[in-house]
Amino acid sequence: MTPPRNPVPAARLREFIEAEAKTLGFDAVAVTRPDAIAEAGPRLGAFVEAGRHGTMEWMAETLQRRAHPNALWPEARSVIMLAMNYGPDENPLALLDRRDRAAISVYARNRDYHDVIKGKLKTLAQKFSARTGEDVKVFVDTAPVMEKPLAAAAGLGWQGKHTNLVSREFGSWLFLGSIFTTAELPVDAPEIDHCGSCRACLDICPTKAFPAPYQIDARRCISYLTIEHKGPIPHEFRAAMGNRIYGCDDCLAVCPWNKFAQATREAKLAARDDLAAPALADLLRLDDTAFREKFAGSPIKRIGRDRFVRSVLIAAGNSNDPGLLPLVESLLADPSPLVRGAAVWALSRLAGRERFDRLRLASMEQDDDVKAEWVDAMEPA
Structure with a gap:
């Protein structure tokens, strides 16, 4: 009442x-x-x-x-x-x-x-x-x-x-x-x-x-x-x-x-x-469990790990820091095609041409989901 x-x-x-x-x-x-x-x-x-x-x-x-x-x-x-x-x-x-x-x-x-x-x-x-x-x-x-x-x-x-x-x-x-x-x-x-x-x-x-x-x-x-x-x-x-x-x-x-x-x-x-x-390096290492733990109670948790790491990889590609290459390369095999695609772009910005081509040849035939990213990455900026 x-x-x-x-x-x-x-x-x-x-x-x-x-x-x-x-x-x-x-x-x-x-x-x-x-x-x-x-x-x-x-x-x-x-x-x-x-x-x-x-x-x-x-x-x-x-x-x-x-x-x-x-x-x-x-x-x-x-x-x-x-x-x-x-x-x-x-x-x-x-x-x-x-x-x-x-x-x-x-x-x-x-x-x-x-x-x-x-x-x-x-x-x-x-x-x-x-x-x-x-x-x-x-x-x-x-x-x-x-x-x-x-x-x-x-x-x-x-x-x-x-x-x-x-x-x-x-x-x-x-x-x-x-x-x-x-x-x-x-x-x-x-x-x-x-x-x-x-x-x-x-x-x-x-x-x-x-x-x-x-x-x-x-x-x-x-x-x-x-x-x-x-x-x-x-x-x-x-x-x-x-x-x-x-x-x-x-x-x-x-x-x-x-x-x-x-x-x-x-x-x-x-x-x-x-x-x-x-540090970008620390964020690139986050798997889903670590992401959820780190961002519990944060608005960031709402977008999920894959979209978050996608954006971190873009930042890595803009960093001019070749020290991030091992982490970027490891994400070429990530379960998420969204993450793998962003990793390709970051790789194209950080790796030399020989290294990039070697990884491209090893990956393109195995990953139809991000093949377009490899093709785009070969185009002149």
Whole structure:
């Protein structure tokens, strides 16, 4: 039985939400309406219509629910948007010059943020419901909710030219979560766009994934290619990936608003020592068991060992380190054709022609699954 709704003065209710959110470790909180993002639907529709979502079919399948939050829960009257800072303690761009090391996106260097934030959201939602008698639902990037437009509408920041949320206080480093509620809450004013004439995020992209300001083509984005894309990395993007093996922070890290950013206060989001700059050699040695053990509790575990090692092999091919050749060669016999194919490419970048040809002749006749990789590797760059 739903407890009776208790009228609470709006000012006191807002104070309660902010105090509880701060206690739980959230860094910012704001409120908007479910119908506050009318312009987001057409933008998303154009993105999907152009095929820029790549193989992320779920975006097309949930298009209407994403565009209209009320379709997800018609009874919702307010959306409480919460943000948690996950800022790194050093500039992640510096790691890109260390080609014997792997660059893992800042957000994935420790615990899965979904798990960290969802538990805190549930706690806050339960306290809010107990105080007001209103119904609540919580979401953390696990349902068709457009968190970034809702956060911008609530005033937590604005969507920059790279389409990600930017905050004047926290720069680019905010995880978002939402509490939908039947309560009628006073809303906050949306944040205005402070990008001005700056193009830093557009110009730094290694794969030119931004067709225009405020537009992204996921099919060219290294984060998509290393996380969502299940097949071989398209050849045209391999060299540009450098040592980025899981995600890419370039467009986030270069934003001038990061001068106001600060390192995260949440220990579970701070980089683990072994994931801050892991050696490519160590990652190339991971079998499925070792991969699962190393990345237990990490968002990286979701993509599986084969896709992960595929990307590590691309980084190995870009490393100019012939010391990695024995590990690369061993992966030519890996059970996964995805891994074997990436190993062929890495071999073609690291081995001399005589060594490459010897291994090619020994392997092509035995491995139809990756024969195309051997043929492509023989073509001039």
